[in-house]
Amino acid sequence: MQETTTSKQMSNPTTAAAALRVFFHDCMVDGCDASVLVASTSLSKAERDSDLNEALAGDAFDVVTRAKNALELACPGVVSCADILAVATRNLVKYVGGPFFKVRLGRKDGRESVASHVEINLPRANASMDQMIDMFTSKGLTVEELVALTGGGHTIGFTHCKEFSNRIFNFSSTSEVDPSLNPKFADRLRQMCANYHKNPAIAAFNDPLSPGTFDNLFFKNLLNGMGLLASDQIFGGGPKNEAVGGAICKEPDGVLRDICSRHGED
Ligand code: HEM
Numbered sequence: 176m177q178e179t180t181t182s183k184q185m186s187n188p189t190t191a192a193a194a195l196r197v198f199f200h201d202c203m204v205d206g207c208d209a210s211v212l213v214a215s216t217s218l219s220k221a222e223r224d225s226d227l228n229e230a231l232a233g234d235a236f237d238v239v240t241r242a243k244n245a246l247e248l249a250c251p252g253v254v255s256c257a258d259i260l261a262v263a264t265r266n267l268v269k270y271v272g273g274p275f276f277k278v279r280l281g282r283k284d285g286r287e288s289v290a291s292h293v294e295i296n297l298p299r300a301n302a303s304m305d306q307m308i309d310m311f312t313s314k315g316l317t318v319e320e321l322v323a324l325t326g327g328g329h330t331i332g333f334t335h336c337k338e339f340s341n342r343i344f345n346f347s348s349t350s351e352v353d354p355s356l357n358p359k360f361a362d363r364l365r366q367m368c369a370n371y372h373k374n375p376a377i378a379a380f381n382d383p384l385s386p387g388t389f390d391n392l393f394f395k396n397l398l399n400g401m402g403l404l405a406s407d408q409i410f411g412g413g414p415k416n417e418a419v420g421g422a423i424c425k426e427p428d429g430v431l432r433d434i435c436s437r438h439g440e441d
């Protein structure tokens with residue numbers, strides 16, 4: 176397993192982010208049961224083919240397939256794809272600088288994969304804070320976990336221009352770009368995405384300062400107006416994001432404010 180994940184990451188450095196997002200999209204929809212890997216049939220449309228999963232990167236599916244093939248040869252019918260996805264993601268996150276943690280095994284692969292379950296369980300880039308909180312707390316995750324997991328997810332990987340184009344082109348009748356964006360960052364994004372209609376594959380780094388490393392720069396970016404997605408920037412709080420109706424740092428109870436100040440200070 177270790178060998179499969181390491182060699183895949185070395186040959187395709189986008190694999191870690193790909194797997195982490197697929198794991199997130201799997202777990203949020205009917206639990207971590209690998210239902211996101213299941214293919215559609217003529218009778219039913221699977222999660223994989225829902226609109227929200229359209230851009231999941233092929234490297235993630237490939238690394239699971241490779242590990243599954245190797246494990247089936249060694250011990251047929253023992254290790255589930257759900258466990259493989261969990262362990263592969265852990266290994267890959269560690270490889271790009273993240274923490275090591277033990278993964279408890281024994282997940283069973285789901286028999287059901289229903290495309291319509293995706294939309295109600297996963298947030299989009301224009302989700303409000305309340306929608307994100309509702310989705311996470313309905314799975315037993317706290318608000319702090321929502322922020323930590325999203326910061327952990329978006330410290331690596333890419334986002335296609337269409338996910339944030341409304342923030343950099345024709346934002347409102349008074350402003351071309353979202354005022355919560357750092358103006359220089361917005362300029363760079365506008366140049367990069369100028370032709371995104373013609374070339375929808377153009378994508379920007381989620382964390383422009385350290386795109387391939389798992390670290391806490393996501394949080395520092397937010398404080399500088401460099402959250403790529405509107406949903407990310409909501410977590411930034413502070414005066415810059417009043418326009419998008421944040422902010423987690425402004426909560427009076429102190430708990431949420433701690434998350435921002437902790438990451439903003441060090
Ligand atoms: C909670 C709100 C979240 C929203 C609205 C959101 C939304 C998005 C969107 C729109 C993209 C860009 C997809 C594309 O253009 O291809 C993306 C990428 C990504 N997300 Fe999230 N996400 C959220 C939370 C998370 C969490 C909790 C994780 C993991 C723990 C995560 C991991 C990732 C990763 C790794 C990528 C990059 C994928 C790649 O480069 O292949 N996200 N997310």
Ligand SMILES: [Ca+2]
Pocket residue numbers: 330331382384385386387388389390391392393
């Ligand atoms: Ca990073």
